Amino acid sequence: MKGLDEINALKARMSASIIGQETVVERLLIGLLANGNLLIEGLPGLAKTRAIKALAKNLDSKFSRVQFTPDLLPSDITGSEVFYQNDSGGEFRFDPGPIFANIVLADEINRAPAKVQSALLEAMEERQITVAGKSHKMDPLFMVLATQNPVEQEGTYPLPEAQMDRFLMKVNVDxxxxxxxxxxxxxxxxxxxxxxxxxxxxxxxxxxxADDIFAARNEIAAVEVDAAMARYMADLVYASRTPEKYDAELARWIDIGASPRASIALDKCARTHAWLNGRGQVLPEDIRAIAPDVLRHRLALSYQAQGAGVNAEAVIAKMIELVALP
Incomplete structure (x- = not known):
């Protein structure tokens, strides 16, 4: 795992400027290495933006920040066709927007309307954007890091479940x-x-x-996941869909369970977590360590759970307690 030394050096450089947020730094690296997008939630002033900038400034990459506001337009993110005059009369050319970067910070993503979020959704899922009927590919190294504030809900547009599911992990900053x-x-x-x-x-x-990141991804792809660990990940996700088979209280807490994307995300993140800890095989502790980040935004809790003050963390902890290893 020669790439691990380079990633550990990157982690050390990031941690030097982000004090007391070791878990956040690790989750940012897991998202980068697992080739996914992250949703980062926390109260104002908890270094969400600073952590993302620390990642970007320590990578040989292009960084772009978009401040999401209610008056933002899709073209403000994707770019647009612009008419250029020339000797032959003129032509339309595509002017790329800020989405065409390697690390894209979508600051306060829930302050933009649905049209803007749908434009971002295509880039996150398809790794391309479509303008005037033409598709434009993103760079191979591409990652959206979105932030949102959990307390200021005035003037916000809650993210639709389809978009939430596209985030590999939701990371809470405390x-x-x-x-x-x-x-x-x-x-x-x-x-x-x-x-x-x-x-x-x-x-x-x-x-x-970027070559160091791609080399690390190749090593992570070789991390072994035996059949028992794959079944354990699938069982955890299945428990969110059929909680009545495990516990009556759990069944009262969950309205909608996680999609198969959760199982895929568990596999990617567990392999990355194992690799970061110097292992070539996924262990149960790898799955349990990243399960809250992978599942917390994919569960729809019932009114009963919300009324009783039960949050996603408590529900996931109960699932981990109830689901046995194969």
Missing amino acids: YPTVEDEVKVIELVRLEEQAQQGVKKPHEPVELTS
Whole structure:
């Protein structure tokens, strides 16, 4: 696993500027290596955007940020056909929008209307966009990292279930510990001093190339998943669809279970998690570690669960407790 050293170096560089969010950094890398898109949710000021920028600035890649607002148009993201005058009269040419990057930050994605979200959906799922009847392919290294705020719902457009299902994982960002927050204060102060010339900025570091990412993906593709582990992943997803077979309380909590995309995402993320931990084979702990991130946005909870204050984390924990290894 020679590619693991390069990815660990990337992880260390990211962690140096994102204090107290080790799980978020790891999930960003899992999403990158598993070739998926991530939805990142957290309260304001918890370094969601900073974490994504830390990933982008340590990759030899093109980064693009789109601030989603209610007046955003699909063409503001995809680009549009523009008429150019020339000696022969003129012609229409396609001007690419900000979606044509390697790492795309869709900031506050739930503040844009459905038309804009549908344009983004094609790029996420098909890795292409269609403008004026012509399809335009994205780069081989392409990833959408969307953020949303869970508390400010005024003026927002909840993401449709079809689009939520296209996200490989939904990553929750929580408050740091007091000790980590002290380190955050010191880090930001040092960065300000470097900008003002009080202290020398950090020396530039070598960037991780797209070839390094593709090489790591090839190694992850070779990680073994035996039949028992594949059945365990399928059983977890199946439990969300037929909870009455496992527990009456679980059946009252779940209205709609996860789709087969959840099983595929579990497989991809479990193999990546195993590889990041230096293993060539998926173990149950790999599946259990990433199950909450893969499943939390794919479950529709009942009114009973919401009324009782039961969230997706509790439901997934109950499923993991009830579903036995084959």
